[in-house]
Amino acid sequence: MIETKITKVLIVDDHAHAREAIREQLSEYEDFTIIGEARSGEEAIFLSDQLHPDLILMDINMPDLDGLKTTKLIKERHPNIKIVILTVSEDSTHLFEALKQGAQGFLIKKVNPGDWYPYLKSVVSDNIPVSYELVNEVIQTISSHPRKSSTHTHPANPLSQREMEILKLVAKGYTNKEISNMIFISEYTVKNHLKNITKKLDIKNRVHLTRYAIENGWVEQ
Template identity: 55%
Template sequence: MNQPFRILIVDDHAHAREGIREIVQVYDDFEVVGEAKDGKEAIQLTDELMPDLILMDINMPEMDGLEATRIIKNKYPYVKIVMITVSDEVTDLFESLKKGAQGYLLKNLHPSTWYDYLRAFAHDEVPMSKDLATQILQEFNTSNKPQANATTPLSQREQEVLQWVAKGDSNKDISITLNISEYTVKNHLKNIMQKLHLENRVQLTRYAYEQGLIRPNK
């Protein structure tokens, strides 16, 4: 049996931490190794415990989840961070993803859905929602211009995979669209991230836009 994913829970409300812990500890492939009440404590416990996955609240006193995410990802880029929030407000979620978070979960999701989401996050398989992908592209459209005649180290197939990632498609959707296996899609994504030195789908979406591979409303 593989070692369980070590999880750090970060939330300023004790009852929220307890609720998240009760959801997560049901599953053998997750182990809660610590809890923090704010961003500063999250950084400290990350140093001490070296978790694989951090469930991070956004709005907290002392230091919020956005700043904590930025600091932790700069220091430990391999640690996965999932934002846990009661709202799907795009601005906060977008900022957290730009700072390196792998994704987000809404606190009001039914507990039975958490397992699949967390396993997918742990394995880098969760796509952005279509709405979030659209919002990201709209923001880039108002503040950036695609590079003219930009060059890319990606192969033609990798560019095709990247285009669908930027539109919010899942690995499974991409495999069906391109008529390749889901395993092949995962390998393409791994190669793309290594070539570009990027960590998540938001960063990939930005790259796709800046390289002129995709446009808003396309």
């Protein structure tokens, strides 16, 4: 019998009722356990150092040190910690900025609580796809900030042919499972290829990977 891995969660929100609501929601998931709660960005950084959570649920709006800045600081110290930003806003610019700071995901607080579990499981398993809307946002951002020099040269491509094939599918928004079905390899193999790709390119997440590939002409806009 395979033992279920327990995901250790740190909740970060400056409002007590919000932390309570999140706590109640997570209590329904047997494979998630709350190991701490923080009321500020500073406390979140301290508890991350002390408790080493697997996943942080981070409110985006907090006084002094907001969720985006806190995410950046925590990821610099603990790159392996997964962070999901929580917000009441559906503004895609917030999503884009959160992922730029290193977050792995983005949850709207008013989303049906039943949708939280599969989403968080996908984050923990590194299987969050890049949406087509987000790819368009990446492309628009790049287009609005043209390269300063026309003599810009692309870096040498360190990826294998198979890795490039997977990179292009990731940039189109496909999940690991969809990629495995499309190119007839296991989902586990897809994940291994992605780990190699991100390691070779020193990239934080799928959004950064997509942006890097587009900027360097490896994927068509």
